[in-house]
Amino acid sequence: MYDRIKGFRDFYPAEMQARRQVFDDVEDTVRAYGFREIDTPTLEPAEMYIDKSGEEIVEELYSFEDQGGRHVALTPELTPTVARMVVAKQQELSKPIKWFSTRPFWRYEEPQQGRFREFYQTNVDIFGSSEPDADAEILAVAGDMLTNLGLDQSDFEFRVSHRDILGGLLETFDGDIDVREAIRAVDKSAKVEQAEYHDLLVGAGLSYEQAERFDELLDVDEANLDELIEFAGTERIEDAVTNLQNVLDAAEDFGVREHCTLSLETARGLDYYTGVVFECFDSTGEVSRAVFGGGRYDDLIESFGGQPTPAVGFAPGDATLSLLLQRAGVWPEEALSTDYYVLQVGDTRDVAARIARDLRASGNVVETDVADRSFGAQMNYADSINAETVVIAGERDLENGEVTVKDMESGDQTTAPVDAFPGEHDRPTYDDFA
DSSP states (O other): OOOOOTTOOOOOHHHHHHHHHHHHHHHHHHHHTTOEEOOOOSEEEHHHHHHHHOGGGGGGSOEEEOTTSOEEEEOSOSHHHHHHHHHHTTTTSOSSEEEEEEEEEEOOSOOBTTBOSEEEEEEEEEESOOSHHHHHHHHHHHHHHHHHTTOOTTTEEEEEEEHHHHHHHHHTSSSOOOHHHHHHHHHTGGGSOHHHHHHHHHHTTOOHHHHHHHHHHHTOOGGGTHHHHHHHOOHHHHHHHHHHHHHHHHHHHTTOGGGEEEOTTOOOSOTTOOSEEEEEEETTSSSOSOSEEEEEOTTHHHHTTSOOOOEEEEOOBHHHHHHHHHHTTOSOOOOOOEEEEEEEESSOHHHHHHHHHHHHHTTOOEEEOSSOOOHHHHHHHHHHTTEEEEEEEEHHHHHTTEEEEEETTTOOEEEEEGGGSSTTOSSOOHHHHO
């Protein structure tokens, strides 16, 4: 007996049916905004992630040397891959480029609530627009995705921030400050005690007094964002505050403003973010970690050798999204569903197979016996797969030119002319022949 590898999951049919419904609903929302589906490789050069994140990233990768001597990795995220794809055909692609993809990813990290070593994400990205409307559309897609899954305003919130506000404020303090490390500290601020958070800021080059002042500045409310401009007195902060306000204004017109809360403590840990960033959280706090996040990454395409190309996107993952949907009571029922089971009694395979083919041709889910089981065994199986209707093709029925149509919920049954079943009915039921 073999054990499943730690951090990987099995999905049996009932659970997979619920997951498939969620994936389909997410993708239907994304498609409604005009995003086009792409597919991408499982393996990429490991250097692509090392160049972006540093040598330490190797410890988090499923990486190895292939038979050609290449250092490759199972893809831990999609953003570098889509950046590579944009660069490869940048001159041919109409702007803005709006892409999405749902696929598995792999990261070698310690499994915990909402985090696995193999996980699934739907990545949604816009390339080629620096307008606040693009950021607002990403927020709107995320909001519609969640409400279309059955959530309402009380279930979730988007905590919105701006990386240039964080970086710009840090630049105003005297000292040799590692801005990247300080922003990483901000990203951890909600997960650690305040003293530890301040220690992290000090480790990035701030004094304790500066760390406390920086923390106070991030606590500003939306109505007083101009205080940050007055404090810093820099064009970078002024531009960032204006951009953030413009994005929130656009979010109002896009119908998603009600879900957005200013939260300058939201930083997003990845270094490539450049502008507005956001994270989705469970409003009740029962799901203690971010459900998903996203934001703007305007420099990444150029860093991959392409022309300067603004970009913004987000990526909901299956594990944390399922936690939120389950907490809110809107996770789809984990149960099999079958439209018809065509039951055979005696030597009736030809007729049963013809009926099954005709029903499938109308788009129905149909099963029939492939194991030479008894009548009782077939009925038990039909019940186990939640068949709505059982069509019984028995030798005696066929001698009378009939089949029996049984409604499995009520137990009622009637007969129908075999030559007229299913006939012109796309989804014939007991009621059509009773």
